[in-house]
Amino acid sequence: MHKEHPLTKNQQIIFDLIDKSPEPMKAYSILFSVQKKGIKAPLQVYRALDKLVEIGKIHKIESRNVFIACHNSSCQVSKATAFSICEICEKVTEISSTGLSKYLANFKDKDGMKYSKYNLEFFGLCKKCR
Amino acid sequence: MHKEHPLTKNQQIIFDLIDKSPEPMKAYSILFSVQKKGIKAPLQVYRALDKLVEIGKIHKIESRNVFIACHNSSCQVSKATAFSICEICEKVTEISSTGLSKYLANFKDKDGMKYSKYNLEFFGLCKKCR
């Protein structure tokens, strides 16, 4: 039930870079890295990022303004995301817990409203930094 | 178990403004609003904001870069926050659900790690926009 989005050239270049990166990447460090491939302007990067986020290939870590590839095969179009973030080394890990996602998708606020779209960021120390 | 932080002048001015605002406020619209009170530079605003966030009087909505006063009396020092955000009118509501906060505080990731600090942002449509 989701169209395969063949990525365009810019989208593919930027997705590959993020996907191979061991760390989340900032928009301007992406820009720097792809300049040799002909992507010269911030807008070219942001447009590709926007599209990649929209189709669920990458996620934006809002509290850090960084981007990571989606490592949750189930969320090709992902509007429900959860991450842990190390407050020392800034390592980010995507959390895929059916328990958690079910709990959040079924959570009702005090007006009885449910939300299928959410973003959860946990903060703590990763194994190495603990 | 939390020191009363009497606010400094700048902190008080900026807290009052945010607290009275019916909507979350952006840093630079805060700056604009307090210029008549002698706060002239972005840094003066950001410093007050940082402190107010640190002591839990306000929260930052990371996905929107806006600030709102804390309306959850239990979180004077709040490191565990949850909000709903209307995708049309951008109305933000702080969620205080003991069920939710207990669930998240007790959530263990696949390494068995627990997190007392988190930020959760739900997205949907508010009553008016629905």
Next chain:
DNA sequence: TTTAAATTGTTATAATATAACACCATGTAA
């Protein structure tokens, strides 16, 4: 009272992100 910690004021600049416009490719409907 002197010392440490926090806050202030200031100028400058860094980092993050979008507006506006012209152009091009592709698919599709008349």
Next chain:
DNA sequence: TTACATGGTGTTATATTATAACAATTTAAA
């Protein structure tokens, strides 16, 4: 085939968000 809608590209300029660095001052505690 033409037209036209959609989405992507390239470009310049600019808007928005946030911090660096430094000096002075206030505050509160030892």
